[in-house]
Amino acid sequence: MHSTQKLAGVIAHKHQFQVPLDHSQPNGAKIDLFVRELVRCGKENADLPFLVYFQGGPGFAAQRPMGDSGWIKRALDEYRVLLLDQRGTGLSSPINYQSLAGLSPNEQAEYLSHFRADNIVRDAEWVRGKLSPDTPWTILGQSFGGFCVLNYLSFAPQGLKEAYITGGIPPLSLNADAVYRATYKRVRQKNRDFHQRFPDAQALLDKLAAHITQHKPRLASGETLTVEMLQLLGIQLGMEGGPEAVYYLLEQALLQTTQGTVLNPFFAVQFSQMLDYNSNPLFAVLHEAIYCQGQASDWAAHRVRNDYPEFHYDADKPLLLTGEMIYPWMFEQFASLRPLRDAAHLLAAKQDWPALYDEQQLGQNQVPVAAAIYSEDMFVEMEYSLATAAKVKGLRYWLTSEYEHNGIRMDGERVLDRLIALNRGKLLR
Structure with a gap:
């Protein structure tokens, strides 16, 4: 599926892919993966790099854009934005009791075990192979999306040029x-x-x-x-x-x-x-x-x-x-x-969940990373975020009490602009 919509100041393209349910079995069962591509009106033919957005969750589709506003407005200054419906959400083979009704509980559990951050990142790399095979791209993760960013930095850093996190630096080893x-x-x-x-x-x-x-x-x-x-x-x-x-x-x-x-x-x-x-x-x-x-x-x-x-x-x-x-x-x-x-x-x-992070790789990270850590965040413990930040080489953070967990939703243009400046050495943390 490929179609185009016109929003307020933005052109949106729909992309629909089929990816392996289990990336270790590329010829096995497939699931749908939906991505919405945004570009500012007037820049349709410009050669712009991609920024991929990882939504908070788990289990929530990417936001449905209304137009050129919020963090998207800042991103569209220099990127094409990809809004990824993470597997199991939105238009990406959505999971609910009806879609799983034909499976036994054991089959349901096995199926659902493939829907964590590690496979979301594998999906993203699969899509990069289609849309940007020769060029690393930039990623932005909000909340659980930040967990995806750390997984990406751990296991597929070759796919990344820059990374941004808002309200979502996970503990690397705490249970x-x-x-x-x-x-x-x-x-x-x-x-x-x-x-x-x-x-x-x-x-x-x-x-x-x-x-x-x-x-x-x-x-x-x-x-x-x-x-x-x-x-x-x-x-x-x-x-x-x-x-x-x-x-x-x-x-x-x-x-x-x-x-x-x-x-x-x-x-x-x-x-x-x-x-x-x-x-x-x-x-x-x-x-x-x-x-x-x-x-x-x-x-x-x-x-x-x-x-x-x-x-x-x-x-x-x-x-x-x-x-x-x-x-x-x-x-x-x-x-x-x-x-x-x-x-x-x-x-x-279930006890045999695979590792989500590679501390050795993060300790020698070469991808520029900037993060917003909200000191009053109810969902992500500040001390745990700071401990992880100290283990990721080159990660620069902005610690602030100005926002709650949904800061990027409330003041996204400013938040992303500050992180971009921080990542590029234009702003001291």
């Missing part, structure tokens, strides 16, 4: 348990910040939790709303604009009627839209696996939560929201995750 111990502490602080900004939020949460416990209301999706599901709204506390969105939703959670207090239908719809577990199941299925190298995750967030009992709900204590954690009960409570429950348990028990 999922260590990651979630740090994350729970961060989320606890984000709860404190939230309640300092909105002093009546705790009363709203506690009242809603009591109502849910007593009445077991249903969401617009037909699912029964539980307190555990309510706590998942905390994922929004780590985004710029997220705390406000959570608070304003809580304000409208309950409705007084002649029949008594009921869950507001507005809340029942908006709540589901603020969580991505039904629409992006790969995020739940593989989230803990992004940290696994030669060991099982064994539902790390669920186990580690026992070390932080303040996150366990009790009617006699304030309700805390959780964050970017995946729990086994989610595969019982979310409708689109239930059919993947058995496969998720198999993946949580």
Whole structure:
């Protein structure tokens, strides 16, 4: 498939490829891979290098561009931008309970094991062989996309001219348990910040939790709303604009009627839209696996939560929201995750995950790398990011408290411009 669309100031071309499900078996099963190429109007015939964007996730498609704005505006000054729908997302053989319905749980788990950063990077190199075979290209990774960047630098640095990371420098060797111990502490602080900004939020949460416990209301999706599901709204506390969105939703959670207090239908719809577990199941299925190298995750967030009992709900204590954690009960409570429950348990028990990073290669890295590290990031532990940065030769970073995790979405033109200047020696870190 190759077609062209005109956006605001941008020409977009669609590319559809077929790549091996398992790159070690190039003649085996194939999956679709979708890439959208962007170039600024007036530069269609210019000989421009490529910049490939790796979306956050795992399990989210590349952004759908609206035009010449944000980080894309800065990138289009000197690049053709490639928005890669990572395998299993968007138009790249999307994964959901329907697409996997014909497979047994064991077959599902085996299939899903091929959808981590290592194979996303192999896909990118496969595409480079088609679009830029003789020329290394530039990559930009946001959040989980940064994990892909470090994998790329580890195993295919010959394909890279420059690399950029925003809010996504992973620990190189720490397991999922260590990651979630740090994350729970961060989320606890984000709860404190939230309640300092909105002093009546705790009363709203506690009242809603009591109502849910007593009445077991249903969401617009037909699912029964539980307190555990309510706590998942905390994922929004780590985004710029997220705390406000959570608070304003809580304000409208309950409705007084002649029949008594009921869950507001507005809340029942908006709540589901603020969580991505039904629409992006790969995020739940593989989230803990992004940290696994030669060991099982064994539902790390669920186990580690026992070390932080303040996150366990009790009617006699304030309700805390959780964050970017995946729990086994989610595969019982979310409708689109239930059919993947058995496969998720198999993946949580999988021990033979291959290595994602090569510390020796990173220590002798020759590719210019610049990263934005957000000191207040709820999703990526700052100390772990700094420890990794120190192990990547030549990596220059900008440590800032100006942004939350979604800084590139909120002020992308400035963020990318600063990183490009940093990478090219025009700006001291």
